[in-house]
Every structure is written in C-alpha cells, then in structure tokens.
Amino acid sequence: MGFDVGQFSLGLFKQLQVAYPHSLDKAVTKRKAEFLAGRYVAQQALKELCIEVEQIAVGPSRNPLWPTEVVGAITHTHQRAFAAVALKQHIRYLGLDHEIWIESATAKDIKSSLISTTEEDYLNTTQWPFERGLTLLFSAKESLFKALFIEVGRYFDFLDAELQDLCFNTHTFTLKLTTDLTPQLVKGRCFAGRFQYDESSVQTLIAIEP
Numbered sequence: 779m780g781f782d783v784g785q786f787s788l789g790l791f792k793q794l795q796v797a798y799p800h801s802l803d804k805a806v807t808k809r810k811a812e813f814l815a816g817r818y819v820a821q822q823a824l825k826e827l828c829i830e831v832e833q834i835a836v837g838p839s840r841n842p843l844w845p846t847e848v849v850g851a852i853t854h855t856h857q858r859a860f861a862a863v864a865l866k867q868h869i870r871y872l873g874l875d876h877e878i879w880i881e882s883a884t885a886k887d888i889k890s891s892l893i894s895t896t897e898e899d900y901l902n903t904t905q906w907p908f909e910r911g912l913t914l915l916f917s918a919k920e921s922l923f924k925a926l927f928i929e930v931g932r933y934f935d936f937l938d939a940e941l942q943d944l945c946f947n948t949h950t951f952t953l954k955l956t957t958d959l960t961p962q963l964v965k966g967r968c969f970a971g972r973f974q975y976d977e978s979s980v981q982t983l984i985a986i987e988p
C-alpha cells in the first residue's frame with residue numbers, strides 16, 4: 779500500500795482503527811506514519827483471514843504480537859507498507875521485507891556487515907549490478923530474520939545465513955544457516971524465498987510450510 783507522510787495526522791489512528799502505542803510518543807512524524815501504514819495493512823490482511831483484532835501490539839524486541847493462530851510480518855519505507863499473514867496450520871515461518879535499492883557508494887561501505895566475501899564474489903558474477911544484488915540479499919536476510927525471530931527469540935547476525943542459490947528467471951533464492959540458532963534451526967538448514975522488484979525497490983518473501 780502506498781502512503782504519503784505529508785498527509786499524516788494522529789487522528790488517522792482512530793479513523794483507521796489502529797491502536798496508537800505510547801512508545802511512539804517521541805517518534806518523528808515519518809516513523810508514526812510508517813507504523814500506522816504497517817499496522818493498517820496488517821489488520822487488512824488479517825481481515826482476509828476473517829480475523830479482526832483491536833490491535834497488533836508491539837513486542838519487547840519491536841516484533842509484532844500476532845494472534846496466537848497467526849504468523850505474520852510487516853515491512854515499510856517512507857512511501858509503501860506491506861504485510862503478510864497466514865494461519866500457523868498452513869505456514870510455520872513467514873518473513874517479508876521491502877528495501878529501496880541501495881546506492882553504489884553505500885553498498886561498498888556496508889557490504890562487509892551484511893555479506894561474506896564468498897557472497898560478494900558470487901554477486902559480482904551475476905547479471906545484476908553489485909549494489910542491486912546486495913540489496914536483494916540484504917532484504918532476503920531481513921525476511922529470514924523476521925521469519926525466524928519468534929522461534930530464535932534474539933537478534934542474530936547477517937552472517938548467520940548465507941546465500942545458497944539465486945535464480946533471476948524464477949525470482950527465487952535459498953538461504954542456508956551457517957550456525958545453530960536453536961536445537962531445531964541448525965547449521966545447514968535451508969530456507970527458500972521469492973523476490974519481486976521494480977525500478978525503485980525490491981521485496982522478498984519467505985513462507986515455509988510446517
């Protein structure tokens with residue numbers, strides 16, 4: 779869903795039936811607008827599952843607190859918000875991320891905290907400019923983080939997963955854990971995902987069945 783930060787007002791929370799968390803009291807307008815847009819699309823997505831909630835509360839690590847039978851993920855920039863939700867009986871891990879393409883100079887500055895040298899070498903062999911490949915892989919890893927967070931229960935690093943496979947024809951990727959995150963989420967476990975993109979941004983989705 780697209781939105782315009784310039785049109786934001788606090789009254790929209792009530793109008794759109796999104797609960798306002800006091801943790802936003804000191805936030806800038808852009809942050810309030812992004813939160814509102816994210817929660818609004820998430821609540822709309824829940825309605826598609828015939829689930830109405832008064833609020834999707836904010837968890838202790840900023841993670842959305844979904845209804846018990848649901849998995850979900852939210853992502854937003856200053857202009858667009860997306861949410862994905864599913865019933866746990868259908869999907870076990872669900873992650874979604876949206877990133878504006880990273881500039882070439884920024885990519886050089888931040889690449890070492892996001893990808894390994896093996897991943898960097900691989901991205902340099904693909905048909906995409908390096909900064910686009912980096913954005914895609916960054917987004918894929920953020921999707922994986924959101925998908926697994928509820929089970930891992932703590933932050934984990936971008937180098938705790940690595941690119942196993944990437945196909946530009948089918949718009950699919952696979953990430954592999956490089957470390958044991960939990961007794962179930964062990965080194966070597968793979969997670970497949972999909973991506974779509976346009977001139978301004980890329981979106982990634984990981985949805986793993988039980």
Ligand SMILES: CC(C)(COP(=O)(O)OP(=O)(O)OC[C@H]1O[C@@H](n2cnc3c(N)ncnc32)[C@H](O)[C@@H]1OP(=O)(O)O)[C@@H](O)C(=O)NCCC(=O)NCCS
Pocket residue numbers: 812813816839840841842851852853854855874875876919920922923924925927928933934935936937938939
């Ligand atoms: C939390 C994080 C994933 C958010 O990503 P982002 O690109 O900054 O922002 P996005 O718009 O895509 O996502 C923001 C939304 O993610 C959700 N989110 C935040 N923390 C979360 C968590 N711990 N678990 C699940 N979802 C979370 C929230 O819904 C948030 O929006 P809200 O605060 O308005 O509710 C990111 O800031 C982060 O900390 N990443 C570091 C850990 C990581 O990704 N490791 C890679 C492992 S392979």
